[in-house]
Amino acid sequence: MWDAIGKSVFKDQRTLSFDYVPAKLMHREAQMKKLIMLFRPVLDSNFSQNAVLIGSVGTGKTATSKRFCIDLKEYGEKHQKAIDWTIVNCRQRNSESSVILQIVNHFQPNFPDRGFSIAEMLRILRKDLEKRKVHLVIVLDEADVLLKKAGSDIIYKLTRFGEEKVEGREFISLILISQKNVLDLLDAASVSTFKRTNAIEFGKYNCEELKDIVTQRAGLAFHEGAVSDDTADIVAEVASEWGDARFAIEILEKAGMLADEEGAEEVSVEHVRGAKAEAYSSITESKLAPLDKHQKLTLLAIARSSKGKAFVTTKDVESAYKVACEEWNEKARAHTAFWGLMKDLDTLGIVSAKKSGPGISGKTTVIKLLDIPAKVLEQKVTQMMSDEE
Numbered sequence: 001m002w003d004a005i006g007k008s009v010f011k012d013q014r015t016l017s018f019d020y021v022p023a024k025l026m027h028r029e030a031q032m033k034k035l036i037m038l039f040r041p042v043l044d045s046n047f048s049q050n051a052v053l054i055g056s057v058g059t060g061k062t063a064t065s066k067r068f069c070i071d072l073k074e075y076g077e078k079h080q081k082a083i084d085w086t087i088v089n090c091r092q093r094n095s096e097s098s099v100i101l102q103i104v105n106h107f108q109p110n111f112p113d114r115g116f117s118i119a120e121m122l123r124i125l126r127k128d129l130e131k132r133k134v135h136l137v138i139v140l141d142e143a144d145v146l147l148k149k150a151g152s153d154i155i156y157k158l159t160r161f162g163e164e165k166v167e168g169r170e171f172i173s174l175i176l177i178s179q180k181n182v183l184d185l186l187d188a189a190s191v192s193t194f195k196r197t198n199a200i201e202f203g204k205y206n207c208e209e210l211k212d213i214v215t216q217r218a219g220l221a222f223h224e225g226a227v228s229d230d231t232a233d234i235v236a237e238v239a240s241e242w243g244d245a246r247f248a249i250e251i252l253e254k255a256g257m258l259a260d261e262e263g264a265e266e267v268s269v270e271h272v273r274g275a276k277a278e279a280y281s282s283i284t285e286s287k288l289a290p291l292d293k294h295q296k297l298t299l300l301a302i303a304r305s306s307k308g309k310a311f312v313t314t315k316d317v318e319s320a321y322k323v324a325c326e327e328w329n330e331k332a333r334a335h336t337a338f339w340g341l342m343k344d345l346d347t348l349g350i351v352s353a354k355k356s357g358p359g360i361s362g363k364t365t366v367i368k369l370l371d372i373p374a375k376v377l378e379q380k381v382t383q384m385m386s387d388e389e
Contacts, residue, residue: 009227009259009267015220016253018246021066026216027209028064031200035068038198039173042072042135043081048170050159050194053177055202058244061177062087064202065139069175072137082132087139090146096154099146100125103138122157129171136172143176147185155186159193204243210236213245214252222256226266230310231255234269237352238276238370251275269310273373287350288384294333296381297324298341302351303378306369314342314365328385342367 014020025032031053041047053061069085076083086106093099100121104111107128116124129136138158140146146154161172176182181199183191205213214235218227235255239248252267254275259267291299301320305312318338325332333341342365346353352368369377 006260006263007265009222009256009265011223012221013253013256016217016249016256018249021063021070022216022220024216025060025063025067026212027205028060028202031060031064031202032068034200035064035175039068039072039137042083042137042173043076043079046135046170048135048159048161048173050174050198051176052182052194052199053175053202054179054181054199056179056204056243058239058242058246058248059202059204060245061202062141065141065175065177069137069139076135082134083137084132084134085137085139087141089141090144091142094146094149096146096150097121099140099154103136104128106136107132118157122161126161126171135170137175138172139175139177141177142179143182144178144180144185147182152186152190156190156193159190205240205245206243207236207240210239210243210245210248214239214248217249217252221253222267226256226259227252228266231267231269231272234272234310234368234370237368238272241349241370251279254278268308270308270373270375273369274376276370277372277376287348288380293328293330293385293388295341295344296385297321297328297330298338299345299350300324300378300381300385302345302367302369303374303381306367306374307378308374311366311368314339314367317342317367 015022035051038051039049042049053065055061066087069087073083073085075081084106086103088099088102090099093102097118100118101111101113104121104125108124111124155174155176158172158174161170183194183196183199186194211232214232215229218232235248235252238251239245251272252275255267255271258271258274258278262271264271288296288299298317298321301317301324302312304324305316305320318335321338322332332338342351342353345351349370352370353365355365372380
């Protein structure tokens with residue numbers, strides 16, 4: 001049975017996992033540099049440091065913290081500095097005791113999950129750190145969830161952990177990750193250990209940055225030639241509405257799986273549209289329902305013109321629009337009015353209509369479908385128009 005499945009477009013699908021951290025993070029050099037500057041005292045003077053990473057979902061906060069910690073540990077080893085790190089997902093572990101338990105588990109995987117108080121677990125953690133003479137960087141991911149439920153006492157305890165120094169050494173540094181500024185959720189005693197200048201902002205990725213991320217992951221995850229530049233381009237454009245790299249990677253992986261289901265040798269733009277449609281099928285329905293007849297005819301023309309193509313031009317669509325109008329016994333609108341219909345669909349987020357860039361001769365508008373494969377869209381629009389007759 002396995003032999004009948006055929007060859008896959010993937011060469012290493014695990015590199016599309018959210019847990020995978022590339023050796024180089026695209027477009028997060030500034031944030032990495034600031035973390036390196038902030039944590040220099042950890043290496044130079046055995047001092048603790050704290051930082052807050054703030055940004056929307058999919059802006060690279062968790063990946064950056066992991067890459068930074070991996071690199072910091074490796075750099076420490078080269079310079080005879082014992083540094084280790086651990087990460088806690090505070091959405092999954094949202095109580096003070098469960099967070100401390102997971103940190104203790106980093107050194108003692110079989111440590112019992114019941115029978116020890118928080119104070120006792122912290123003493124055990126201190127003994128582990130003293131024994132190993134290691135500095136531990138603790139990353140609290142989605143820290144706002146923990147703080148809203150359990151309060152900021154845990155932050156106070158961890159940031160004051162180094163007050164009882166041994167041989168002038170501090171043992172714990174903290175990195176808090178949140179979509180919002182968690183400093184506003186800390187009490188005065190806890191926030192005093194953080195500097196507001198230690199907050200690092202992560203903005204949403206733009207389309208060009210997402211294209212670089214998609215291209216990098218495609219090179220890692222797929223066989224050579226399986227993901228074309230046009231395919232990477234439309235994955236990036238689909239995800240650029242949210243500026244979310246996670247969503248882009250999810251769409252890329254799902255598109256690859258659809259290609260495998262068809263036995264295709266490469267991931268096409270239609271596979272990308274299918275992946276997006278599968279993830280957000282209800283969005284398309286809600287967007288199509290309010291359209292008037294000529295908007296639907298324009299969309300039908302775009303669908304017909306786009307089959308197997310990454311994009312089409314205004315000229316392509318206008319020709320197909322006139323044909324569609326004849327089929328449905330409607331008088332085609334003049335060019336200016338037709339252009340208005342195109343802009344309506346772009347504004348509604350059903351298609352993308354942008355001025356052409358490098359690689360396309362002449363000045364024209366490039367139209368791309370984002371939410372749904374051209375074939376499926378043609379069927380949906382045709383069915384909706386037939387139901388309205």
